[in-house]
Amino acid sequence: MTEPNTILVETHGRVGLVRLNRPEAMNAINSQLIEELMSALEAFDSNSAIGAMVVTGNEKAFAAGADIKEMVDASAADMHARDHIAPFDRILKIRKPVIAAVSGWCLGGGSELALSCDMLIASETAKFGQPEINLGVIPGAGGTQRLTRAVGKTLAMEMVLNNRTLNAQEAVQFGIANHVVPAERYLEEALALAAELAARAPLALQAAKQMVNHAFESSLTDGLAEERRTFYDLFDTRDQKEGMRAFAEKRKAEWKGE
Numbered sequence: 001m002t003e004p005n006t007i008l009v010e011t012h013g014r015v016g017l018v019r020l021n022r023p024e025a026m027n028a029i030n031s032q033l034i035e036e037l038m039s040a041l042e043a044f045d046s047n048s049a050i051g052a053m054v055v056t057g058n059e060k061a062f063a064a065g066a067d068i069k070e071m072v073d074a075s076a077a078d079m080h081a082r083d084h085i086a087p088f089d090r091i092l093k094i095r096k097p098v099i100a101a102v103s104g105w106c107l108g109g110g111s112e113l114a115l116s117c118d119m120l121i122a123s124e125t126a127k128f129g130q131p132e133i134n135l136g137v138i139p140g141a142g143g144t145q146r147l148t149r150a151v152g153k154t155l156a157m158e159m160v161l162n163n164r165t166l167n168a169q170e171a172v173q174f175g176i177a178n179h180v181v182p183a184e185r186y187l188e189e190a191l192a193l194a195a196e197l198a199a200r201a202p203l204a205l206q207a208a209k210q211m212v213n214h215a216f217e218s219s220l221t222d223g224l225a226e227e228r229r230t231f232y233d234l235f236d237t238r239d240q241k242e243g244m245r246a247f248a249e250k251r252k253a254e255w256k257g258e
């Protein structure tokens with residue numbers, strides 16, 4: 001396998017960290033970067049030594065969108081044939097929690113990538129937006145759909161139709177970000193949150209993530225039935241026995257992921 005050259009991959013204990021690394025292009029997401037990012041996340045997902053992941057950029061930019069220069073001359077037929085947004089969907093299959101650590105510009109496909117993560121820690125410098133309208137197009141990786149579910153119709157309309165940007169405080173206020181932290185601590189805080197998650201019962205953690213995501217895909221009746229089934233299924237895991245016995249015995253549970 002060739003080494004990735006648009007991302008940097010690190011491990012911090014049980015946390016896998018991927019840094020988007022095209023600083024010369026504000027981390028614009030080209031085909032190579034999205035491929036390398038998704039492959040890195042998938043490798044962490046199948047590595048039992050990793051319990052959670054963080055995706056970040058650099059201080060100036062999480063990512064300023066899809067790479068405009070890569071698609072400027074494409075026709076509609078080219079775009080359909082290349083379908084270069086399809087790899088964005090691979091993040092939806094990741095079973096372990098993924099946290100976006102966002103500083104600076106988080107625009108277009110960058111914002112759509114961040115919104116596909118499970119939680120988001122924002123530096124006080126973070127700026128979110130969907131500027132595709134300025135390019136004569138619309139968002140293509142969830143900006144009209146996932147963003148609308150997160151912030152509601154009227155704000156999504158303003159962002160997508162009129163390039164309204166959100167600062168970090170607004171991102172928390174409108175449900176995009178979990179926390180805003182000082183610029184120098186955003187990555188540290190995201191890694192700390194990921195480490196907390198990575199120390200939890202792995203099968204329950206994955207089931208919990210799957211069920212919260214299911215809430216966006218199903219009717220309430222179907223979602224509640226699926227949740228109950230999943231809750232009962234977890235009683236066949238060793239971790240359920242360990243967790244409940246540890247509670248009764250007033251000791252800390254030791255999770256096995258079984």
Ligand code: CAA
Nearest residue numbers: 024025026028064065066067068069108109131139140141
């Ligand atoms: N694609 C390609 N290159 C980009 C880029 C992008 N999305 N964003 C920035 N860059 C490049 C710039 O062209 C520039 O390269 P050169 O030095 O070779 O000229 C370099 O990154 C630095 O950028 P700027 O000089 O523009 O930096 P700035 O500080 O003045 O502005 C910015 C920063 C506001 C983020 C500005 O770069 C910008 O507006 N970028 C484009 C944002 C955008 O329109 N994103 C949507 C893309 S389309 C999309 O994402 C579709 C989708 O839904 C999947």
